[in-house]
Amino acid sequence: MAVYKRSYRGYAGPVTSEWSRFAIIPRYAYRGLFRSKIMTAFFVICFIPPLVFLFLIYLANNIGSFAKMFGVTGATSPFAVDGEFFATYLGIQAALSFILTAFVGPGLVSGDLANRALTLYLSRPFTRAEYVVGKMSVLLVLLSLITWFPGLILFAVQAVLGGPAWLIQHLWIAWALFAGSWIWILVVSLLALALSAWVKWRIAAGALLLAVFFVAAAFGEAVNAVLEVHWGKLINLTYLFATVWNRLFRSRETFEISEASAWLMLGLICAACLALLNRKLRAFEVVR
Amino acid sequence: MSGHGREIVFENVSKFYGEVLGVNRVNLTIPPGITSLVGPNGSGKTTLMNLMTGLLRPTQGHIDVLGVPPDQPERLFRFVGYCTQFDSFPRGMTGYQFVYSYLLLHGKSHEEAADLTTDAIERVRLTDAAHRKIAGYSKGMRQRIKLAHAISHWPKVLVLDEPLNGLDPLVRAETIALFRSLAQEGQYVIISSHILHEVDAISDQVILLSSGYVVAEGQIHGVRTEVEEHPMQILIRCGQPATLASRIFELDTVVEARVHNDGKGLLVRTRDPERFYLLLNRLVVDGVDVESIAPADDDVHSVYEYLIGPDGGAI
Numbered sequence: 001m002a003v004y005k006r007s008y009r010g011y012a013g014p015v016t017s018e019w020s021r022f023a024i025i026p027r028y029a030y031r032g033l034f035r036s037k038i039m040t041a042f043f044v045i046c047f048i049p050p051l052v053f054l055f056l057i058y059l060a061n062n063i064g065s066f067a068k069m070f071g072v073t074g075a076t077s078p079f080a081v082d083g084e085f086f087a088t089y090l091g092i093q094a095a096l097s098f099i100l101t102a103f104v105g106p107g108l109v110s111g112d113l114a115n116r117a118l119t120l121y122l123s124r125p126f127t128r129a130e131y132v133v134g135k136m137s138v139l140l141v142l143l144s145l146i147t148w149f150p151g152l153i154l155f156a157v158q159a160v161l162g163g164p165a166w167l168i169q170h171l172w173i174a175w176a177l178f179a180g181s182w183i184w185i186l187v188v189s190l191l192a193l194a195l196s197a198w199v200k201w202r203i204a205a206g207a208l209l210l211a212v213f214f215v216a217a218a219f220g221e222a223v224n225a226v227l228e229v230h231w232g233k234l235i236n237l238t239y240l241f242a243t244v245w246n247r248l249f250r251s252r253e254t255f256e257i258s259e260a261s262a263w264l265m266l267g268l269i270c271a272a273c274l275a276l277l278n279r280k281l282r283a284f285e286v287v288r
Numbered sequence: 289m290s291g292h293g294r295e296i297v298f299e300n301v302s303k304f305y306g307e308v309l310g311v312n313r314v315n316l317t318i319p320p321g322i323t324s325l326v327g328p329n330g331s332g333k334t335t336l337m338n339l340m341t342g343l344l345r346p347t348q349g350h351i352d353v354l355g356v357p358p359d360q361p362e363r364l365f366r367f368v369g370y371c372t373q374f375d376s377f378p379r380g381m382t383g384y385q386f387v388y389s390y391l392l393l394h395g396k397s398h399e400e401a402a403d404l405t406t407d408a409i410e411r412v413r414l415t416d417a418a419h420r421k422i423a424g425y426s427k428g429m430r431q432r433i434k435l436a437h438a439i440s441h442w443p444k445v446l447v448l449d450e451p452l453n454g455l456d457p458l459v460r461a462e463t464i465a466l467f468r469s470l471a472q473e474g475q476y477v478i479i480s481s482h483i484l485h486e487v488d489a490i491s492d493q494v495i496l497l498s499s500g501y502v503v504a505e506g507q508i509h510g511v512r513t514e515v516e517e518h519p520m521q522i523l524i525r526c527g528q529p530a531t532l533a534s535r536i537f538e539l540d541t542v543v544e545a546r547v548h549n550d551g552k553g554l555l556v557r558t559r560d561p562e563r564f565y566l567l568l569n570r571l572v573v574d575g576v577d578v579e580s581i582a583p584a585d586d587d588v589h590s591v592y593e594y595l596i597g598p599d600g601g602a603i
Contacts, residue, residue, distance in 0.1 A: 010367055011404075011442050015395030018362060024392045032380070117376035120437075123341055124393040125365045283343035 021126065025134030026141060033104060033138075042103065043142070046096045050150035053089050057081055057154060061161035081158050086173050087180075087249040089151060094184050094241070097143045098213070104142065105192025106205030108135045113200045113280065122283045132193065132277055139189040148181035176248040184241060187266055194273035197280035213237050230256040234265050241266075294354065295319055296340060296445065296476060301349030303335055309500040310335035314349070316495065316505060318478065322471045324487040325480040326592060327497030333480040334373065336497070337447050340478070341370045353445060354476075365394070369443030371434045373450040373480075377422045383409065383433040384418040387440050394441050408440035409433075413462060427454035435463065445476040452481055464490050488588040496595055503595045511591050518594045519543050519557040521584035522564065527577050529554040535576060539567045555584060 034040050059066060060077040067075035079085065112118050121131050155174050159167040191212060196205040216235045223232035233239045233256050243255045243262035255262075296318040303310035311332040325333040338344040339351055342358030356363045377386060387408055391401035409418045412432040417425065422433060431454050438446060452460055467490060471477050481487050487494060488508065496504040496511070504511045526532050529547045532554050536545050541564045544557040558564040565581070572578050585594075 009442075010444050011396075013400060014397070016392075016397065018395070021393060021395060024389070028378075028389060111379070115376040116372070116374045117378065119343060119370070119372050119374070120376060120390060121393065122343055122361065123365060123368075123370040123372075124390060125362045125395065126393050127361055284338055 018125075022130045022134035022137060025131070026138045029108065029135075029138040039103060042100065043146075046093070046100065046146040047150065049089065049092045049096070050146075050154060053085075053154050054157060056085075057158045057161065061158070081162070082170065083173055083176065083249040084251065086151065086155070086177055087245060087251060089154065090147065090177060090180055090184075090245065090249075093147045093151070093181075097146055097184070098188060100142060100146070101139060101188050101192050102206050102209050105139055105189065106196045106209065107202045108138055109193055109196040109281070110200045110202050110205055113197060118281065119283045128278075128281050132281065136189050136193060139192060140185055143185040143189065144181070147185065148178050151177040151181065172250070176245075176250075180245050180248045183244060183266065187237075187241075187269060190270055190273035190277075194276040194280075197277055233257045234261060237269075296354065296478075297350075297352040298336075298339075299350040299352075301339060301346045301351055303332075303339060303344060304347045310344075311339070311497070311500045311502075314502050316502060318476060318495075319493070320471070320474050320476050321492035322467055322477045322479065322490050324491040324494045324588075325478065325497060326482075326484065326487055326494055326588060327503075328596060330499075331497040331596075332500040333497055334449055335500075336495075337370070337449055337478065337480065341365075341368060341447055343370075365443075366441075367444040369438035369441065369446045371438035371446075371448045371451055373453070375430050375434070377430070377433075380421065380423075382419050382421050383414060383425070383429075383436070386422055386433060387437050390437060391440055396441070404440050404442070405436075408436040411439065411466060412436045413459070428456055428459050431455055432459065432463070435466075439470070443475070445478070446470060447478045449480050450482070451479060452483055452486060460486070484589040484592055485587075491588070494588055494591075496592065498596045504591065508586070508588055508591060516559070518585070519559045520561040520586070521590075522556045522558065522561065522581060523548065523553055523584040524556060524568070524581050525553040525579040527552075527579070532571075532576055532578070535571055536568075539564065541567065 034043075056079070060079060060081050063075050063077045064073075067073065112121070118131070122128065152174060155177060159170075162170075192205070192209055195208045195212070196202070199205045199208060217238060220232035220235040220239075223235075224230060239255070239257070240262045243257060243259055244266065245251075246253055246255060247259050296316075298314045298316040301314045302312045309332075314332075314336065325336060327333050335344065339346055340353060340358060342361060342364055345359065351358050353364060353368065356367075358364055378389075381389070384405055388401050388405040391404055392398070394401075396404060406415075406418075409415055412435050414429060414432050414436060417429055422430065425433065431451065435448070435451060438448065452463060455463060464486065467477050467479065471492065479487075479490075491508065493505065493507050494511065495502060524532065529551065533545045533547065536542050536554070536556060541558045541560040542556055543559060544555075546555050547553075548555055556564070561583070568578070568581065584590075
């Protein structure tokens with residue numbers, strides 16, 4: 001029979017707050033991501049369109065001065081800085097952020113699952129939900145930095161140049177930029193994580209993400225053509241976003257599906273991704 | 289902080305993977321000290337550890353780890369450290385970074401994490417290699433850094449799945465000494481192992497598992513005593529085993545006696561060892577020359593063989 005001294009004293013010092021602990025994951029993830037020169041270069045490229053749009057805003061507001069430089073008087077801007085202008089900006093940034101997601105997203109979870117490393121996280125005072133939030137925040141921050149964040153800066157610049165009247169009249173654009181970007185970021189990030197958790201292979205998950213966007217869209221079009229219906233558009237993610245953004249940016253363009261059905265479909269996609277993550281993100285997968 | 293309980297308790301716990309049995313109707317109470325889980329592959333050792341640490345949820349039953357249910361990781365892993373049998377390390381990390389980064393998940397400040405990391409790495413004797421990448425570590429070094437990772441936050445309950453695998457004899461001895469020192473401080477060290485003679489040497493109690501069932505638990509001597517189907521073997525070292533054998537058969541508790549292979553002792557099988565020892569004393573008093581008396585099958589290996597079978601199959 002062993003005799004125990006019971007001299008053990010556990011750690012009794014202060015600990016960091018629980019709510020902020022998820023931030024450790026993105027901190028290490030960024031360190032790894034920006035070690036890649038391709039990734040760093042692409043991320044920098046993502047800021048070129050905002051710079052171009054910044055120039056365009058400046059140009060639109062100072063077209064007279066520019067025209068004078070070339071000896072032209074009474075010139076007016078060939079484009080207006082309005083909802084359509086910012087919708088175009090968001091479309092371009094969304095495309096770039098999709099490529100970034102396809103590059104970053106699939107590797108976030110698949111490696112942990114393939115190497116059974118989830119146990120490392122879950123055998124800490126750390127829940128599965130915190131793990132998902134931590135991994136997702138890698139994408140949320142990166143995509144925010146190239147979508148709504150520079151978008152709002154552009155809006156602010158235009159507000160300064162256009163004056164208070166323009167700001168009051170177009171304040172809804174700021175909301176459209178913010179909300180439109182977040183819808184996109186959330187759905188794309190969830191999709192990337194869920195597909196990554198599902199196939200557990202970075203390359204396959206990347207390919208699958210592309211397939212979900214492009215093959216599903218093609219399939220939807222084929223359904224529409226063969227069955228002479230419109231609901232094939234419901235599996236076209238790009239079209240769903242366009243439908244939602246259309247309302248947000250007050251575009252006059254008409255769409256083949258209702259805005260409500262687009263919202264519903266995006267909600268269903270998010271729910272399916274969460275269900276898949278809930279099923280796959282376990283310390284030990286049960287193979288039946 | 290741990291809860292108010294002082295033991296790890298399994299109450300009627302079962303875990304089924306679909307139709308496959310993980311563990312079934314397990315009732316256990318694990319006290320402080322070194323407890324070894326012993327059993328063949330697929331017997332449920334890892335399942336039991338995963339249930340204890342909340343990484344798996346029981347299909348039925350209740351688990352309590354020092355008063356804390358395992359489904360509360362924020363409370364549980366304040367005082368539980370777990371080292372799995374799998375090698376899974378983030379790519380490109382050094383041993384130091386590996387221990388340090390996961391201490392941050394425990395909520396330790398950077399300074400505290402740095403101190404605890406240095407301490408844990410020293411305790412597993414890996415200081416020289418701490419700043420080398422884990423990818424370049426040997427199997428034994430990987431085992432040790434995993435151990436450092438598990439003990440770094442000074443857990444009260446340490447759950448280690450096959451921690452001695454891949455360690456060379458010297459490091460193994462050092463690791464066992466570390467387990468002993470932790471147990472002596474009053475910690476709960478729960479180990480699964482296939483190396484029976486080491487289990488025998490280090491364990492305060494053993495839990496024998498077979499096909500998902502707990503076959504036996506407790507201190508190994510107590511378990512052996514209760515295995516009544518197999519009479520206890522006692523090795524008596526003496527100069528004249530044949531003479532001793534003739535006298536021993538006079539005792540009614542002896543069911544078998546045979547001269548040891550080396551001719552310098554007698555192997556006796558008895559159903560009542562306590563009474564046998566008393567009767568043997570009388571023979572010694574009567575002038576029979578006996579050098580030593582020791583149980584021959586009062587160890588994990590024998591108990592394992594009797595209860596689980598030599599091939600690891602269920603009884």
